[in-house]
Each structure stands twice: as structure tokens, then as C-alpha cells.
Amino acid sequence: MSKPDKATKAASSWIEAHKADLSTATATIFDYGETAWREYRSAAWYVDKLRAEGFDVEEGSGGMPTAFCAHWTNGPGGKVMMYAEYDGIPGQCQAAVPYEAPREGLPYRAGGHTDPHSGLGIGALGGLLATKAAMQKHGISGTLRFMGEPAEKVRGSKPIHAARGYYDGLDAALSFHPYYMDPLCNTVRWDTHCGAAYAMVYRFSCPEPERWGWVATTHPTDDGARRMGGPHPSAPPIPQAHSDVRAPGAQDALVQMYHLSRMTRDAMLPHRGGWSISEAILSGGQATADNLPARQCDLQYMIRVPTVEDAERVTLALDRNAEAAAAATGCTWERIWVSKSRPGLANHTLAQATWEALEQAGAPVWSAEATQIAQDIQKVAGHTPSPSPWLPAIGTLIAPQEAEALLRRDMPPSQLNSTSDDYTEMCWHAPTARLYVGRPALSGGPYPGWVLNALGGIPACIDPMVETAARTLSATALRLMQDRELRDTAKREFIRRTSQNKIEPLCDYDPPLDLDWPEYVETPRGRSWR
Template identity: 30%
Template structure:
């Protein structure tokens, strides 16, 4: 994703892959490596970490329970609906893949998903939390039933364009520039499949509820800008997800698995340095904002040894470093993703990064300002929810990958220098998370998880050994691997949701665990007070189609300009001529 986070937020392999039993000595070593003291592990010191890592004790090796997922006429109806609409579902995935629209600008992609749900009987309202491309689709049957939510995303990543089904790097869109050639956007995280499968699951549950007269409210949340972790965190703070009883989420992966591990909390911050432009041939007195950004990047790397625990992540990119070498850059921007195991630990690391920025500005004689663009919590897991989901995955089985899909996967692995193992063809074992959190990706679903019981799964869409946020994932997302993954993920989600309706005791257990885990923890958005989310002005045709007006009431438009007012640097008094 262009949100630059290291598999995100949704890296289910870290959270769900089985791991060997750890000895007491190894646990102590890991605790030391992670910089976790007894105080840090206590709920009083960091309740967010304690709640997310807490799990029931087990006698002996953990064994995932079976028999939680039950066959029912309603479940057969839901799964049958997905099977009978397979071409329509995979067609939606391919449509969104071809559009490949970036975060906050998913004009046609959001409409495609909304239209799909309208045809399934959902009422659709655009402009959720003020975001033009976010929407909420609702289906109600009867009264008094639970409210079940599904998570939909559809944004692509910049620079990851790739031809569908091609096993070597071959961008679909190549952008020629004699100085800076690049590639167009692409679904290198598979969100075309993510939103499609979730929408299909929501529609299937709605169909089952209607046919079997099950009271329920099904909600699908079309979320913008997951790749920048903006859409859901802000929407949660505005109460968009209030009133739900359960929330189901999935993400493309290299494995078929679920679990109850956590994710990293994260704050995204952009630093803007302001200097004075001037001719590169006469640089004396100029103030280079790019020098400041480079100094900041260099100094921040020195934080890694003494200030960055294994549970943390720190990565950056220079968004704006100037245009041409013979003009000293007057404005430069560098963006960081600061991750840690909890919001409190993120803040400690973020303060150090801000101090580095201030030092770089002082040394370069520039001015610096920073703005928080996104901030999310670590995810609150649910063991009981994961166990129910895993049992459904086990009963349904792995995605049905064709020979074509496996051949593509092996071609990609060969191209990337990886063992040619193809695609994952099993349901991963369910196992407890490692006792010490060692970091990973981030997700804006995390903030939802502290407000409603949430479960997540990964379904294999990319070859074993590869990663999300790559052109190789884009090659698979709408090709044979993606088609199989979409149908499998939709089935896992729909089957689990139906179990919550036909087995009220399962939903009760999920909600009781949620209440226990959140006891003593008060969720509060990690976004700063007065935060205004970033937005792009929609085209007129989109506003007309969706019945929206611009601008929404929650932002200032047009946004304030960032203009340097700095002065040339003094070199001191003029030197007297030598005699």
C-alpha cells in the first residue's frame, strides 16, 4: 500500500501461523529482546497491550475445538448463493482491479461495490463520516435480531501496476518520464478482492436471512483509504460502527488462516520543512529544505539501536524533495509510519521522532511543522470468534486453486528467486499467539475491534513466500488465484456470520469475551483533537451520482496553503579586501 506500512495491517501469517511451544527460558529471552519489563506487562502500565495479549490458560498443547460450526439450512442457502453467483462476484473483483483507484479517490470502485449490494436488496448511503467514497449499505429483516458488520475496502497502491496473470514484472501502466519513469497504481494488496468477497458474504447472509426468516441487520461498510489507515479510524471516532454485535474482516494473504493475535498500533506523521530557494550555482545563503529532510532521515536511523524495540517499526519516505538540482528546494516533506504494540508505546517513539525533526530544522536553519495524518490502535483479538471462524474454514476447505493458478504462482516465485511451492492449499492450524508480541503490520480495523467484537482471517491470494504490497500480488488478485480466493473468503465469512444467527450461544460467548477483555480499558481515538481527515474534491459526476454536496461539514475547504516565508541565511559581516 502507499500507506507504506509493512503488511498491514493485515499480516495474518504473523498472527496465525502455528509456532512451537516456547520454553520458560525462551520466553524470558523474548521479553528481554522486546524491551518488556514486568511493569510494562501489567494491565495498569499498558492496558491496551494486556487486553490484546490476554488469553485463557490451557492444560497442555492447545487444540482447536471442533463442532462449533454447524450445518444448517440457512448456511447452505448462503453458501449456495455465493456458488450460484460466482461469475458475478469474480467479475466485480476484476472490474475494481482494472480501475485501480488510489486512496480517497475510489470514485468508480466504490460505486461498483455499492451497485452490487443494491442489487442484493441493500439500502446504500454515501458519505460515511464525511468521506465521499465511503458508504454504508444496510439490509434489515425482521426486528430484534443482531447487527452483523462486514468490512469492505477497494483502494489500490501507487507504483504497483502489473498485467493480470503475468508471471514476471510487466507493468500494465508504464508512465514515461525521461527523468523519473514510474508505474501506475495497482492492487498490490488485493483490496479489489477484499471488498468484493466481503460484499458477497454480506449479500449471501441477507439472502439466507430472508429465506429462513432470521431477524438480522446486515451492514457493509465500504471504507476508503485503508492503505493510508485513514478511513476507519476517523469513522470509528464519529460513531459509525456503534450498535453492532459482531464485525467480520478478512485480508488477502499467502496462507489460509485465522487467529487471535494482535497488530501494531500506528501513527502516520508528515514533517514539512520550509527554507529559501535559490540558484544551485550560487548557493550561499540559500536554505535547503531537502537538507533538513535528509538530516532527519539520517538521524532517525540512529534511533534503531537504543530506542526501537523488536515490537516497534519505523519507516519513512521523502514525499517531496524538490524538482530540479539547480533550484535549492524551498519546501520538502518526509513522512513516517511509527508503530508499536500499543498507542502509549507509539507516543513514546513518536516524541523521539519529533525531537529529531526539530534538531534537523535547527541544524539546517529551516522551519518545521508536522501533522498527524492517521493513527490507529493495536487490534483487540477474540479467541472465541477465531475458533468459530477456524472451524468453518476447516469444514469448507481451502480455496479451489486450478492448475492455471498454481502455474502462475510458481512462475512468480521463480521470477522473484523464491522456492517454487505454488499457493497454500491447506487451512492453517489454529494456535495461540506468541506470548511476546514482536511487532508487524497495522490496520484501521483495529479501532473497530475495541468497540465491537471483531474477527479477521487471511485467505491465500498470493504465492507462498511472497508479500503484500508487491506487483506479484497485483498479478494474482484478479487472475486465477484471486478468483479462487474471493469465493473462499466470501464463504468463510458468510458461514461464520450465519452461525452467529442460528447459534445465539456463539454470539453470546463472543460478546462475553469482548466484555471481559475490554474491562478497565477505555478506548479513545489516537487521532489528535481537532483532526481533519485528508480529502480530495470529487468530480461533479460522482457527487451527482451519490447525492452528496461538497465540501462536507467536517473539513475546512479549501485547505490552508503551506508557503515559506523564510529569509536568506546570513553569512556575517562582509569581509574586508585583503591588502
């Protein structure tokens, strides 16, 4: 392990001097708790901060209102990108306290941070600003790019940014994510990167429910087929329309689709390798006590698979199920794309450089204050407080090659990618490293879901991860800026890997901004959740 140079020491000193600022920023984004495509306050916070730090910022990058692209240059040289994610998840509104409670004035069903993206974004921002400070102090030339990436939980922005050229022309993309699960904790991905992911919404509409009950006539045609005619003259008069036969409607179509796809799930993909398909009801008809059929319902699917071919196979099966559900309920259907992301590619050159920076930074270390909070949570959650309450993996480094061997242990040799995250889009446009830093998590258990969420918001618990990420990212970026040979070697490896199996951007859709994504609203009652 090499010793840090003067620039890396300067970046580390900057982080040490700004620990309180980074802590406050992390808590701010955590408290916003905004969800996919609706991260208005979070994006605005980043834009204002970056402009105050001297960055040129394009708001609404890629046609996405809560995305941005920021640049700062100190002359010709390397070009390195980092990024923030800042979306949370509906139904996870946990306060930054050591017991279960929603954030003040909000219901549990409101949004909240689980991974937590609040710490992810500020860890990357800290690395960015520390790099900038060191470049200025030591006269290091080069350009920094910082992307604001909304809607990661639905794999939203990165395929769009990729297709529209925002990752082109870079020497390196540095991707960081909090983690606590063996073996990818405090390490860098080596060979087995995340796989493909498709997300879409199936929309069922019932524009003419009255036609369901019309008596139809048939007549033979020249080819022997029998075609439906118009309505029978005995169609009911208007006064009795509510009591007449009419289409089941969009709500029934959604239920049919939901259950049919559950029933056929095991037949959609081979019984080997790792994959998952999950669904969520985005909207489920109108809230009414009247006897009218639902006119529109939306059902969202997320497909996480090793390859694009697997994703296409599942999509075809879901399309067939949607057609059947619509036909059975008097509806029409359409598929609305949310995301199509490609599987990832390794870059050993950049991964090794990032790992060496993580070795310099060391794994996160939690204070006595944080440990006491962890013990308090264990007690509240019904467990005996432990003298060492932290999960061992979050405070231990593991070499990328060792983590890779453990990851491959339970995988078939033919499976090249595992799980999904849309950082993989960057891998096809620039050399990319995927860094994982341990986030606060408790040993023992099991624990209810609020525990991890709370630990991700309590400053004493989440700040060590943020600071470690910032130190690692800044050290990696500064080395790249000063080492032309390292940049060139990473680029040669990138060209070799992309040329062996080129996958062009899959994004052929606009951002799905107008879907009924859950969001915060201002009402006469104050800030509420819809």
C-alpha cells in the same frame, strides 16, 4: 466440525451461482489500481452495487470522500458488519498476466494491488450478499452493515470511522484479509492481534529564505541573554538576490530529517519485541533548474509497534529530529496526522465461530488452469516449473490455537501484539474476528515482486480465495444472526476485555485529504499518473 444448516447451504449456493460475477468484480477493482484517499472509481463501484442490491448507502462517511457506510435490515435481531478495502500502492502497476508488465497505457510507477485489496473487498462483498440472500430465503431477521474503508495502506479510514461511531452498536465485526505467510494462513487470530500504528507527515516549509543571509545585530537584555536584531542595512539589493546567501530550504530539511531519523532509529525503542519504522518522501520540492530553495517538502513515517506507549515514544523522537532539521535549514515544521490506531483485542467466542465456518468452507483449491499459470510464472521468473507450484500453507487449514503457538514461539512473553493493521480499531467497539484466507503464492523462489501482484489479479488464481472468504464470512454471519446465545457470549467477552484496559479512540484529527497523495489524472494524453 458441525454440518452447515439450510441457511449456510443457501449462502454457499448463492456464491456458486455468482462465481462469474465475483470474478469480474475482483478483476474490475484490481484494474482500477487506485491508491490511498484517491479511490474514486473503486468507491463509486461499490456504492452503485450496494444500492442496486437494496442497501441504504451513506457516501463520504466520516468526512472521507472515498468511504461509505451501507445498511440493510430484515427486521430486529443481530447486527453484523463486514467491510471492503480497495486501495493499492504506488509503484506496483502490474497487469493480470503471467509476466512482468504494467497495466495497459500506464507506467510501472502507477498504483496497483499487492495484498490484494481487490480480492479482499470482493470476498467480503460476496459474503455479505450471500448472507442477505440466505436471510431473505429463510426469513432470518437482523441487520447487515458494510463499510467502505479507503487508505488502509496508510491506516487511514478506520480510526476516523471508529472515533465517529460507525462501529458502535454491533454484535460482531468480521475482518478478512488475504494471507500466505506461516502461521497465519487459513486460520483466525486467537490471542496475539495486531499492534498499534501511528502514521504522520512532517512538513518542512521555508517561507522566508532570504532571512537566512541577513546580518543580524545582538544586544544584551536585562536577563543577560543575547537576542537577535533586525537585518543589517547592508542587505543585498534586489538585482543580486539570486546570488546572495539564502536558506538551504525545505528539501535540505527533508534530507536532514531522513538521515537523522535513520541514524537514531535504534535508540527510539527498546531492543526487544517486534517493531518497524518506515518512511516515504511524499513530496520533495519543486522541479526547477533555477537556484531557488525548495519552499515545502513532506516526509511520511509509518510506525508499527506493539503498544500506544511505544508509538508515542517514537513520535517524540521524530519531533525532536524535525525541530533540529528545521533549525539547521532555515525552515519551520509541522506534524500532520495520517493515522493513530490502537492495538487489537481477542474475542475467543467469535474467533472460534469463524474458525468453525472456515472448517466448513475448507481451504482454497486451485484448478489445473491456475496451476499451469503458476508453472508458467515460475519459468518466466527463472525457476524450473514444479509439479506442485503452490506454497503448501495457502491450501492448508491451521487451527487458531496452533497458529498462536507458532506465532508466539519467536516473541518475548511481554509482547502482547504483533505487526499492525487497523482492523484493530473495531476491536474496541464490537466483538471482532480476524479471518485469514490463503492467497495464491508460489513455492521455491525467491521471486520478484511482480509475481505476487500478478497472481492477485489473474482470475483463475485469485478467485478461489475470494470464494472461500465469501463462504466463511456468510456462514459466520448467518450463525450469529440465528444464535442469540452466541451473540451474548461474544458481547460479554468483549465487555470484559475492553473494561480491563480501555483505550479511547486516539483520532483527534481530520482526514488528511489535501496532502499530495499520488493519483491518476486525466490529461490531453489520456489517463496518466501523477
